[in-house]
Structure formats: structure tokens, C-alpha cells
Amino acid sequence: MTDTKLSHTPDDVAIEARNINFNVEKALATDWHGGDPFRTAxxxxxxxxxxVGEQHFIDSVKHYRDKISDPVxxxxxxxxxxxxxxxxxxxQKYNEALCASRGYSLEKLEAPIRKRIALAQKHMPPIVHLGATVAxxxxxxxxxxxxxxRPETFDGAKPExxxxxxxxxxxxxEHKAVAFDVYRAVGGTVGLRRRLMLIVTVQFFLDGIRHMRLMLKDYKGSKVKLWLGGLKFLRSKESPLYGLGRPWRDFFRRDFHPWDHDNRAVVATVMRSLELQSAPAE
Ligand SMILES: [Fe+2]
Ligand SMILES: [Fe+2]
Structure with missing residues (x-):
């Protein structure tokens, strides 16, 4: 690589892990999001x-580590x-506590994702893994x-x-552009990242729906009411999916970069309210 400035994360954004242990075991035994089974699920x-997914992201980015000349x-x-x-x-702690207290099988929940990643690792080149990570x-x-x-996304949720x-x-x-910048630096194309975004989006929703169906299968009341109420929630401002059409579509622009969506101010505000300090990982 000859370009020495490959990182396009703003200079004032630090990407450092905060080594925090969360104590969420008790909350996970309940419908922790406002007593609402759908939101919780x-x-x-x-x-x-x-x-599983984040390990795949780490592996996909680390594969190219030696090809990056920019020290930043x-x-x-x-x-x-x-x-x-x-x-x-x-x-992992969250999922183990959740499954133990709610009677879900973590193995069963994770199995299709594990299989898909293993299959892709066998048949797809590293750039596809990196492109999927970018998506x-x-x-x-x-x-x-x-x-x-939108703080209302967690209205009624247990504080921890x-x-x-x-x-x-x-x-x-903070790290939203890292995989993207690596992908560009190693020659990943716009066409491939666009195609992978379409595939990843379908996978993401199918996985989410499958997990929710397994988690809600023993729901005692009317399932129709539960899912209809859930759809209403998903379209409301309390849903994290609300208004995501435009930022999702921006990804398809040829000249898109994740920091085109500059949210440093909102991140700083929430960080202050949580009193999160950057602390080195163990
Ligand atoms: Fe993460
Ligand atoms: Fe991430």
C-alpha cells in the first residue's frame, strides 16, 4: 500500500475498550424491557x-492486519x-444467564449462524468475510x-x-469505520459491499425473527396479539429500527463513508450521562 492515510475516523474519536463487567443476571430472568415480552425478546x-458474529468480525479484520501500512x-x-x-x-455472559434462567438452548439458537460462518469460511475468500463484516x-x-x-428506546427498561x-x-x-477503512485499503470494491449488504440484511432479519420465535414460543397469551403489538412497536419511535431506511440506503452510495453520519455529539452526551471513561482492557 502506498497511501499512508487510510483511516477516516475523526482524530478526536478514541477507539479504546472500556473493560466493564455488567451485572445483568437477575434482570435477564425477567421481561426486563418494561415488562414487555416482545421488546425484551x-x-x-x-x-x-x-x-459468534463479533468473533467473525474480529477474524475477518485481523486477517488483513499485516497489509495495513497506516499506523493510525x-x-x-x-x-x-x-x-x-x-x-x-x-x-456471552448475558446469553448464558438468559438461556439458563429462561430455559432457552443457546446451542440451538446459535447453531445456524455457526454453520453459516463455517461454510462461508470454507468456500468464500477473505475479502467476502471482510465485506460482510463491513455490512x-x-x-x-x-x-x-x-x-x-432516542432515549425513549429504553423507556421502562431496567437501568443496568x-x-x-x-x-x-x-x-x-466509535469503531464504525474501522472494518470499512480496512476494506477500502485492501481493495474491496463498492459492488461487492453493496451485494453483501443485501445478503447480510436478509440474514440479519431472518436470524432475528428466528431467535424471537424460539424465545416467544411458550408465550401464554395470544400470539397473534403479541406479534401485532410487536409490529406496532417496531414502527414506533421507541423502536431502534425507526427511521433507519435512509441511513441504511446511504451505504449504497459509491462515495459513502460511515463517518458521513457524524454522531460524535450524541455519543459524547450519552457517554457523559453513563459516566463511561475510557479504560484500558485487562
Ligand atoms: Fe460490538
Ligand atoms: Fe462492531
């Missing part, structure tokens, strides 16, 4: 994806890896921005749960 379904981007790759590793750890990171970035921007999700959202915002 929505976030729990997302959490199930993280330990290299440092950001280290920061990204450190942040995602702690996210994995906390969501997933865009999803996590726009969801993170939504929950940070809201804190965990906001911590994750802050760090997803």
Missing part, C-alpha cells in the same frame, strides 16, 4: 448474534478488536445511533440493561 434476540488504522484495528472482544465476553458493522452503527439518539446496551452502542459508534 427483540433485544435478547440481537444479543444472541453477538458472541493499525491502532484502530487493535482498538476495534479490543472493543469487540469485551462485547463478546459481556454478551454488519453498518447495521450495528445505525442501530447504535438510533438508541443513543439500558446501560449495557448504551455502552455497546457507544463503542459501535
Amino acid at each position: 427483540f433485544y435478547n434476540a440481537l444479543s444472541i448474534m453477538f458472541p 488504522l493499525n491502532a484502530h484495528v487493535r482498538g476495534f478488536t479490543a472493543q469487540e472482544s469485551i462485547h463478546r465476553r459481556e454478551h 454488519y458493522e453498518h447495521w450495528t452503527a445505525i442501530l447504535a445511533d438510533a438508541v443513543l439518539r 440493561m439500558a446501560r449495557l446496551w448504551r455502552w455497546h452502542a457507544i463503542e459501535e459508534s
